Amino acid sequence: GLLDARFEVREGEGVITLRGERPLAEGTRLLLGRVTPCVGRELELGMLRALVLESVEESTAQAALVTAPPGVGKSRLAQEFLQEIRGQGAGVSVWAVRGDALRAGSPLGMLGQALRSACGIHEGEPVEVRRRKLSAEIEARVPPGHRRRVEEFLGEIVGAAFPDEDSLPLRAARRDAQRMADQVRAAFLDYLAAIVAGGPLIVVLEDLHWGDRPTVSLLDAALRDLSDRPLFVLALARPEVRELFPRLWEGRRLHELRLNELSRRAGERLARHVLGERADADAIARIVRLSEGNAFYLEELIRWTAEGRGPDVPGTVVAMVESRLGALDDEARRLLRAASVFGDVCWAGGVAALVGGEARRSHVTAGLDALVALEILVRRRESRFPAEEELSFRHALLREGAYAMLTEGDRVLGHRLAGEWLERAGEPDPVVLAEHLQRGRALDQAACHYLRAGRQSCDRGDFASALARAQRGVDCGVHGETLGNLMALRAMAHCWRSEFDAAQQASAAALPLTGRGSRWACIALFHRAWASLVLDAEDDFMETADRFVQFQPDAEAGREYMLWAPLAASLLQTYGRRELCKALLDRADALAAALPALDLDLRGALAIGRSDYVRAFERDPWRQLQLTRQAVEAFQAIEDLRNQITALNRLGQAEAELGDPEAGEATLRRAVALAQRIAIPFAQRQSALHLAALLSRGSDPSKWGEASDMARSLLGAAGVSVGYRGWAHGICAEVLLQRGSYEDAVRQAREADALCARIPLRRLWVTALLVRGLIQLGDRDEAARVASRIEPGLACLGGGGYVEIDARVALAEAYWTGGRQDEARAALDEAIRGIAARVEAIPDAAWRARYTACVPEIARARRLASAWA
Secondary structure (H helix, E strand, O other): OOOOOOEEEEEEOOEEEEEEEOOOOOOOOEEOOEEOOOOOOHHHHHHHHHHHHHHHHOOOOEEEEEEOOOOOOHHHHHHHHHHHHHOOOOOOEEEEEEOOHHHOOOOOHHHHHHHHHHHOOOOOOOHHHHHHHHHHHHHHHOOHHHHHHHHHHHHHHHOOOOOOOOOHHHHHHHOOHHHHHHHHHHHHHHHHHHHHHHOOEEEEEEOHHHOOHHHHHHHHHHHHHOOOOOEEEEEEEOOOHHHHOOOOOOOOOEEEEEOOOOOHHHHHHHHHHHHOOOOOHHHHHHHHHHHOOOHHHHHHHHHHHHOOOOOOOOOOHHHHHHHHHHOOOHHHHHHHHHHHHOOOEEEHHHHHHHHOOHHHHHHHHHHHHHHHHOOOEEEOOOOOOOOOOEEEEOOHHHHHHHHHOOOHHHHHHHHHHHHHHHHHHOOOOHHHHHHHHHHOOOHHHHHHHHHHHHHHHHHOOOHHHHHHHHHHHHOOOOOHHHHHHHHHHHHHHHHHOOOHHHHHHHHHHHOOOOOOOOHHHHHHHHHHHHHHHHOOOHHHHHHHHHHHHHOOOOOOOHHHHHHHHHHHHHHHHHOOOHHHHHHHHHHHHHHHHOOOOOOHHHHHHHHHHHHHHHHHHOOOHHHHHHHHHHHHHHHHHOOOHHHHHHHHHHHHHHHHHOOOHHHHHHHHHHHHHHHHHHOOHHHHHHHHHHHHHHHHHOOOHHHHHHHHHHHHHHHOOOOOOHHHHHHHHHHHHHHHHHHOOHHHHHHHHHHHHHHOOOOHHHHHHHHHHHHHHHHHOOOHHHHHHHHOOHHHHHHHOOOOOOOHHHHHHHHHHHHHHOOOHHHHHHHHHHHHHHHHHHHHOOOOHHHHHHHHHHOHHHHHHHHHHHHHO
């Protein structure tokens, strides 16, 4: 309304309350004491207005990226845009945050800033106060059934951590940072959904080139999941943002604007507004020409002219900044140099710590006030640390100019003192602390903070940033255990990026240095084993896997080991390493048995590891079903979405293999839906392949096409592992066999066979498909040749496992068609004995009947037994 742009207005119960005049927009830049108009940006503002209007009226999530070099006017455009949006009145939520050079890349740094602002939370406030503010915000926004979960996990971002004694999900997430990242993601998206359900949300990210990947990723998820909601994200950045985030919001409704230099006419309007109508036209034309459209340089030229400093103006932006700062007195320059150490933002207490301590606090405050009056610093409405006044440089170029005046010795001392002050003030971001301490040559401390920052990045799935943090830590020149820990971090990040050569090298460097029995030694061992396995480095793998089985974790590493062990066991079973797999699971079970109580996350992880072993090597599908049920129940109880997907995939597989494909399909469709919700590519691929494999084996032709489509979609995707590609080709072969397209089926099976050459269990399944296809084509000799590897393959695996019946039936069919009836009957008899052993292990009569009647390979075995009798 008429009042909203100038006054704080609150509406409620039909009453409008005038609460006072609004302050100038934060960061409003005065020029010679005057608020200046925004000139020359009518086109860009008009485009942003139109995009916001479309987002609101059409209820669509959209984003805009504005890029320009420093000084052209991005901040002023953002300021004008925000003033317009806030002037629209009630009903629109606005988040506006700014990146900081010294916090660049800090996980969720920008998003945490936005959420704290939305809740009115300040750094340094007692945690009880923060919790109250967060709870009030969540209660006002989020439906009752989700409030506790959302506030608990958003509390982890905003520094308002809640107790976890009565919260299984929170307690479990704090023990597994990847699980925490998933929960934070879900909570953030639920919170955002609640906001946009009540009205539009505008998010403004200034200086995104100093932003972080997790913030960009979560906003990408919001733009995707809330695509039909009134959400608008405006990012402003220097052009190099495209190098930092090359796929920024790719596939979303993203509009890009390049902010051009100010036009001559716009520059003249600004100069005339500030200098007055009587100003000399030639002088105005000259400074506009010299500015070359750089808005910041033009403002400084206007200031120069107004102060009557003569015709010999500095010829560049940098020279102008140097001249401006050089005109200050010694004490003002000293304060600016100290302020510049902190980055674009500083605090009075921090500046005092660098120039003499608390004894000079009042003197420092007066000096900073003078710099605000001189329009070099800007006082900010809110402070990261509530007990400290926060200020920012009027422009990044002024900060860079002040920083350039520091001697090397002063820079080193200043950064060390700044890092120590920030740590005392409660700075939670390890990246900020590490940057200051490294520049301050407190290298051992810096490396430890880089290690912590790298682990945070790794746990949030930002492996590129994790590698960058690890490298920064190594660059500190540390030795011994700290270096070993950093190399273990590297190994972990490289593995999850499928860079196994680099992972093997990093883990080899880490292992001699990490502490005996430490969590980082555990991490290095696991990832060395994984890399060696994938690279087919047999000797390295056997030595490392044996060390992992024998590993004696210290008190801190015990949980880490028990969580990695089931994943290691799953890797071992995939590659057919039965003895090592069993030894590892027995070792993890022994450690778990020594605990007074087993937490649900460990219970679920161990159940999955053991179920994988039973499925791969034993004749007990009933136990497989019970273990997967235990895993699902455990992960559901702690609301662990990622591991729920893994457990549901195993459960759906177990239900189908025990004779209930309808229940298995329903379970796997739940897994697929959950994977789509959390939008993690690996989880999506895993769930899709499990469902496709089930549908391809079914008797419903209408679902074969769905199975084939899912498999082919995965084959067309980038970054899919060799094992998954082989599985997808096998699914395609299964569908083609069902349809009677035998030549195409054999071709797909051969593709799968080549890709699964080093994955014994899957290769036996593919071998059975290939044999069946060759028999249908009448190629008896080739079918017999391929089938000849089935018996040795089963023997190497101990003779059991999920693939045994299918493989033995295929072997029997190959013998029979080749005229080797006695061998065919012997192979079939072995398959029948395998079926009987599995039936005997099922205590439930209904499940026994279902198993013998509804499993395709069992039905095929019985048909052959009847025919050959």
